[in-house]
Amino acid sequence: xxxxxxxxxxxxxxxxxxxxxxxxxxxxxxxxxxxxxxxxxxxxxxxxxxxxxxxxxxxxxxxxxxxxxxxxxxxxxxxxxxxxxxxxxxxxxxxxxxxxxxxxxxxxxxxxxxxxxxxxxxxxxxxxxxxxxxxxxxxxxxxxxxxxxxxxxxxxxxxxxxxxxxxxxxxxxxxxxxxxxxxxxxxxxxxxxxxxxxxxxxxxxxxxxxxxxxxxxxxxxxxxxxxxxxxxxxxxxxxxxxxxxxxxxxxxxxxxxxxxxxxxxxxxxxxxxxxxxxxxxxxxxxxxxxxxxxxxxxxxxxxxxxxxxxxxxxxxxxxxxxxxxxxxxxxxxxxxxxxxxxxxxxxxxxxxxxxxxxxxxxxxxxxxxxxxxxxxxxxxxxxxxxxxxxxxxxxxxxxxxxxxxxxxxxxxxxxxxxxxxxxxxxxxxxxxxxxxxxxxxxxxxxxxxxxxxxxxxxxxxxxxxxxxxxxxxxx
Amino acid sequence: xxxxxxxxxxxxxxxxxxxxxxxxxxxxxxxxxxxxxxxxxxxxxxxxxxxxxxxxxxxxxxxxxxxxxxxxxxxxxxxxxxxxxxxxxxxxxxxxxxxxxxxxxxxxxxxxxxxxxxxxxxxxxxxxxxxxxxxxxxxxxxxxxxxxxxxxxxxxxxxxxxxxxxxxxxxxxxxxxxxxxxxxxxxxxxxxxxxxxxxxxxxxxxxxxxxxxxxxxxxxxxxxxxxxxxxxxxxxxxxxxxxxxxxxxxxxxxxxxxxxx
Numbered sequence: 001x002x003x004x005x006x007x008x009x010x011x012x013x014x015x016x017x018x019x020x021x022x023x024x025x026x027x028x029x030x031x032x033x034x035x036x037x038x039x040x041x042x043x044x045x046x047x048x049x050x051x052x053x054x055x056x057x058x059x060x061x062x063x064x065x066x067x068x069x070x071x072x073x074x075x076x077x078x079x080x081x082x083x084x085x086x087x088x089x090x091x092x093x094x095x096x097x098x099x100x101x102x103x104x105x106x107x108x109x110x111x112x113x114x115x116x117x118x119x120x121x122x123x124x125x126x127x128x129x130x131x132x133x134x135x136x137x138x139x140x141x142x143x144x145x146x147x148x149x150x151x152x153x154x155x156x157x158x159x160x161x162x163x164x165x166x167x168x169x170x171x172x173x174x175x176x177x178x179x180x181x182x183x184x185x186x187x188x189x190x191x192x193x194x195x196x197x198x199x200x201x202x203x204x205x206x207x208x209x210x211x212x213x214x215x216x217x218x219x220x221x222x223x224x225x226x227x228x229x230x231x232x233x234x235x236x237x238x239x240x241x242x243x244x245x246x247x248x249x250x251x252x253x254x255x256x257x258x259x260x261x262x263x264x265x266x267x268x269x270x271x272x273x274x275x276x277x278x279x280x281x282x283x284x285x286x287x288x289x290x291x292x293x294x295x296x297x298x299x300x301x302x303x304x305x306x307x308x309x310x311x312x313x314x315x316x317x318x319x320x321x322x323x324x325x326x327x328x329x330x331x332x333x334x335x336x337x338x339x340x341x342x343x344x345x346x347x348x349x350x351x352x353x354x355x356x357x358x359x360x361x362x363x364x365x366x367x368x369x370x371x372x373x374x375x376x377x378x379x380x381x382x383x384x385x386x387x388x389x390x391x392x393x394x395x396x397x398x399x400x401x402x403x404x405x406x407x408x409x410x411x412x413x414x415x416x417x418x419x420x421x422x423x424x425x426x427x428x429x430x431x432x433x434x435x436x437x438x439x440x441x442x443x444x445x446x447x448x449x450x451x452x453x454x455x456x457x458x459x460x461x462x463x464x465x466x467x468x469x470x471x472x473x474x475x
Numbered sequence: 476x477x478x479x480x481x482x483x484x485x486x487x488x489x490x491x492x493x494x495x496x497x498x499x500x501x502x503x504x505x506x507x508x509x510x511x512x513x514x515x516x517x518x519x520x521x522x523x524x525x526x527x528x529x530x531x532x533x534x535x536x537x538x539x540x541x542x543x544x545x546x547x548x549x550x551x552x553x554x555x556x557x558x559x560x561x562x563x564x565x566x567x568x569x570x571x572x573x574x575x576x577x578x579x580x581x582x583x584x585x586x587x588x589x590x591x592x593x594x595x596x597x598x599x600x601x602x603x604x605x606x607x608x609x610x611x612x613x614x615x616x617x618x619x620x621x622x623x624x625x626x627x628x629x630x631x632x633x634x635x636x637x638x639x640x641x642x643x644x645x646x647x648x649x650x651x652x653x654x655x656x657x658x659x660x661x662x663x664x665x666x667x668x669x670x671x672x673x674x675x676x677x678x679x680x681x682x683x684x685x686x687x688x689x690x691x692x693x694x695x696x697x698x699x700x701x702x703x704x705x706x707x708x709x710x711x712x713x714x715x716x717x718x719x720x721x722x723x724x725x726x727x728x729x730x731x732x733x734x735x736x
Contacts, residue, residue: 366658402659459497
């Protein structure tokens with residue numbers, strides 16, 4: 001039940017994205033996050049110290065994840081909730097469908113959850129005859145469009161206001177066709193009116209979790225719209241779907257990580273809502289769900305523990321890496337071809353769906369390092385992309401042309417005398433060929449370069465040959 | 476110049492494969508700057524830092540080249556490269572390459588500690604605060620990624636450029652954003668690389684600069700090649716050429732106007 005993977009066609013996706021004018025216009029907004037983050041970070045002198053502390057919290061948790069999972073499960077049970085373990089997407093989906101079936105659920109409201117995307121939950125629910133309604137505005141929009149999120153915190157960042165208006169007119173046929181939807185507030189108002197009804201009639205509310213707290217058995221969501229609260233409080237059943245690396249030991253740990261999360265994501269000091277849920281409604285509580293379930297998803301994460309990619313499990317899904325990524329800015333999130341885009345997706349995707357399918361992503365990076373520079377959890381993203389390239393190379397998954405080109409180059413690079421001789425000859429020849437213009441607009445074996453830009457012609461004899469000639473004469 | 480400079484520091488020039496092959500004048504500019512700062516410059520036999528292999532996942536080849544490079548520069552007090560990318564490879568990634576081999580790791584760490592990018596070496600280590608050079612033009616400086624983010628090269632080139640007579644420094648938007656070169660990335664993902672460098676080219680043009688400088692020849696060839704393809708009349712040079720006052724050679728990708736040198 002997972003979503004279609006187009007990652008192997010990454011280059012085609014890139015081509016399409018670059019030629020999609022509407023998308024290119026929408027993507028200009030992606031850079032808005034950069035200034036907001038930097039302003040927020042500049043206002044907090046201890047930001048870097050908090051990053052160190054946040055990293056230490058997650059590293060500690062991951063080193064003892066088994067213990068914290070057990071402690072968390074006990075606390076959830078003590079609070080009257082139930083923990084379900086899912087090894088795979090399919091198991092997680094089955095658990096949700098089982099809960100729906102047992103309760104005769106017809107409609108489910110959903111808070112924004114990337115895990116729900118990862119396991120393909122909406123399609124599964126629809127397939128089982130359960131109406132699934134996304135209640136985050138961005139998620140609601142892309143659900144109407146039949147699309148996947150293109151950003152982990154701004155799922156509809158690829159959509160323009162005009163697109164949303166058209167989508168709403170198409171989907172909300174009961175409303176007067178001549179209504180004014182030209183302003184964002186009007187679009188928001190319309191969505192709110194429709195979703196309000198859904199909140200009140202849903203049988204089950206499903207949310208993700210930004211944190212799971214071992215100390216208290218609490219799940220925490222961080223939102224800006226308040227939809228998450230209505231999703232989890234109004235229906236009789238609250239189901240949390242979350243992956244195992246969301247665990248942190250204590251509420252005080254959460255408080256520390258929260259200080260870097262929103263600042264890195266949207267540049268807010270704090271998100272508008274930080275909502276803590278601990279078990280179902282207790283006797284005397286005025287409201288809240290009657291049942292509380294947590295589905296803990298592994299789906300390949302436990303295999304990352306103790307290996308080259310464990311650092312990736314620190315990720316708190318703030319989106320800063322993609323907000324600062326030149327590749328993401330150029331093509332947007334859908335080109336990455338699965339659930340997680342940007343640098344974090346380039347590392348996580350091969351871990352979760354395999355390097356054979358996901359291998360394009362860690363290759364499609366200039367290693368500019370901006371992602372690592374802004375990552376609040378100090379995840380060495382470029383280093384891990386390089387690890388993936390090494391895995392590919394070891395398994396002979398890299399293209400034959402790349403391997404043979406590399407072998408040819410390496411033969412010379414490992415033999416300095418031969419290298420100096422051959423390159424000097426080669427550069428003199430290229431210089432003769434290109435001297436008149438100083439550059440080439442076409443060169444054999446360099447089409448990947450010269451198709452898009454001119455290639456500089458070499459100045460003539462190599463530096464080393466000139467230096468040797470000089471040293472021989474003078475020094 | 477700073478009086479704290481040790482006399483005749485023996486500096487090995489890691490000229491980088493691109494400068495060696497494509498633009499030797501940058502190497503000679505680096506030699507001039509280092510010698511003027513009181514260094515004794517040597518050029519051991521060398522090929523490449525190994526990044527093409529390292530970044531393609533071919534760790535064994537990268538290690539072989541790293542061993543060769545470390546051996547070649549063994550008797551140097553410092554190793555200096557006119558490139559943040561190659562200097563970053565020597566200073567930050569060689570230790571990573573040998574992290575699993577304790578003996579080699581010690582050597583790689585010691586080697587890494589003496590490796591520097593040219594402009595930051597001049598400024599931070601040798602205390603150079605001004606150069607005697609003249610360049611008439613409005614100059615935009617692009618921060619190449621590895622130099623900026625791995626080695627902290629940002630203010631040093633700007634401060635030294637400010638001491639060049641006749642030179643007016645202008646800041647372009649997104650000077651610290653990648654140009655889209657990325658080594659083999661530029662060829663393997665040509666279309667994507669092109670989209671990124673187009674943005675860079677637009678930023679350079681919008682800055683009003685007539686000259687674009689940076690500290691890495693790969694990025695410079697990428698940006699020059701794009702702007703030339705787009706027909707933009709911006710002169711592109713390595714920052715060392717301007718700091719050394721060696722701008723007689725035509726800019727990157729341009730033909731000599733007069734007689735052959």
